[in-house]
């Protein structure tokens with residue numbers, strides 16, 4: 001079977017040429033786990049830092065043998081787990097591969113009749129859980145909130161803003177790179193405004209979009225943008241620190257001083273978010289979001305390619321911030 005593997009240890013911003021498609025041994029079905037034929041592979045920013053040994057203790061992948069960690073949707077070929085049988089569909093932790101051994105406790109049953117299968121790696125997968133955890137459980141968005149989120153065209157940012165609206169936010173403002181992304185954020189996700197941070201005077205535009213300040217922000221990008229959001233915050237604003245994608249492949253990672261004075265002055269409540277903490281609530285999350293998708297209150301966009309051989313180029317596009325929507329690879333999608 002095939003897997004996208006690293007050619008060598010990566011100590012730089014990953015490029016497509018750092019990877020190749022290798023023939024590797026089909027894994028055994030793990031004890032209490034399942035073996036799946038992969039239909040969709042998720043491509044995520046965290047895979048980039050995992051490749052470099054900077055993500056929650058994930059080991060650096062062994063060159064020519066391993067890929068970074070990700071999530072997949074697949075159909076069960078073999079099961080050693082009660083409640084799962086061949087033919088069932090599952091979402092769980094795996095690699096960039098066509099057959100995946102999903103370890104005990106790291107997968108969930110999914111229903112292909114409730115939503116398109118590819119949605120389970122995006123809006124109904126880990127990125128969606130992240131947005132839900134942030135909006136509902138950490139920021140606790142409620143009636144009247146004024147909300148700001150960056151990387152707003154992506155699956156985390158876009159879902160966060162739309163859920164904030166569902167929970168009662170009176171205004172939802174996004175920040176994204178480029179006019180195409182901003183049009184998507186306003187026209188498809190229904191944000192009130194989206195500021196293109198690649199345009200001139202964008203911070204002035206952002207201030208103008210938030211004349212009374214913000215009460216909630218969700219940070220995906222950088223410590224600098226966190227400070228900008230804090231500068232626009234009303235007293236007692238809630239901020240969720242989710243990602244620092246701008247620093248993942250630079251030298252600044254882990255070197256940001258905390259501007260404690262700004263936090264004190266704004267009486268801000270800041271929460272760090274790690275999605276793993278919320279995965280045990282996966283079924284509750286799916287049950288809440290599926291009706292929102294069906295009713296059109298929650299929209300999503302996919303940036304997808306077919307075939308594992310095209311994954312490295314898609315990953316490079318994501319690492320460079322050029323993706324529009326959830327990046328994923330269709331490997332063996334169902335034909336009907």
Ligand SMILES: NC(=O)c1ccc[n+]([C@@H]2O[C@H](COP(=O)([O-])OP(=O)(O)OC[C@H]3O[C@@H](n4cnc5c(N)ncnc54)[C@H](OP(=O)(O)O)[C@@H]3O)[C@@H](O)[C@H]2O)c1
Pocket residue numbers: 044045046126127130150151152153154155156157175176177178181220221241242243244245246247273274275276318319320321322323324325326327
């Ligand atoms: N804490 C957690 O448990 C958790 C879980 C899931 C995801 N996350 C984080 O959530 C954030 C969003 O994830 P996602 O999957 O929704 O990603 P995404 O939005 O699809 O892609 C990342 C986006 O980040 C923006 N970006 C800004 N500066 C960048 C830079 N220097 N290099 C590359 N991209 C840059 C780009 O959008 P623009 O052009 O609009 O800036 C890019 O499209 C990431 O930081 C991710 O690591 C955290």
